Amino acid sequence: MIRKNAAKVLNVLLCLSLLLQSVPIVMAADAPEAPIEQARELIKNGDYDGAIAVLRSTIESLRPDYAALREAYLLLIKTYVFIGNDLRYKPQGKEASALNYKAARELIAECLSIHDLRHTRPEPASEYPPEMLTAFNEVRSELFGSFRVVRLEPADATVLFDADTLRPMPADTTMGAAVVGDTDLRVGPHVIAVSRPGHKTLHEEVTISPGGTLESSYRLPKLKGKVWYATVAAGAALAIAGTVALVTKPDQGGDQPLPGPPGPPSGSSRGR
Secondary structure (H helix, E strand, O other): OHHHHHHHHHHHHHHHHHHHHHHHHHHHHHOOHHHHHHHHHHHHOOOHHHHHHHHHHHHHHHOOOHHHHHHHHHHHHHHHHHHHHHHHOOOOOHHHHHHHHHHHHHHHHHHHOOHHHOOOOOOOHHHOOHHHHHHHHHHHHHHEEEEEEEEEEOOOOEEEEOOEEOEOOOOEOOOEOOOEEEEEEEOEEEEEEEEOOOEOOEEEEEEEOOOOEEEEEEEOOEOOOHHHHHHHHHHHHHHHHHHHHHHEEHHHOEEOOOOOOOOOOOOOOOOO
């Protein structure tokens, strides 16, 4: 009986051990890094078509893991650029090379159009082909511009760009320091809102141009306090009371009618 129970316990422990050993394997297979590392190996081995297949099937499933999604886009773009470079100097390869470069540019635009990936850059530059760096710069300048607030009063006012709060920008040696601003902003119209407690809120529509930098200055007027409004209200009441006093004469038995309009001047030429 004791031996039988011991055998059952050993069987249970063995099952648990096998189950625990299988968990890391399942997790590793489901991790987003697995297909990306697989694509890296395929690229190293020159299997560009295999890398493209893996990365394209992976991209749709990576959201909202934007760090992994960024790496997948960069690898996929790099692969198309590698193919374009390989075909460029081969006989009858110029057209095929151009098609792969075009596919890379389309993927760059697709990547940058995702709000959380709009600041994506191929960095460090040493890990990417020069053609990819150039394509990123060209596509970025077509899609985006920048906005800088160079003067803001009061200095601690909040500036919203399409409901996103603008943050302090690092000093630019060529353009000078900006109070707040942002880069990689979509080309087209946007709404600016500048606010601070105790001040009038300002709204403005601005237009971002491709590859350009728009600079603006804002000064918020202060709102009038309660004391100012009370003083104005009291003054208005006194003015009204004074007007009534001119019309109302209590010592003559009540309200008197207002005088009628003046008659025609004595020197009028009417009727002549």
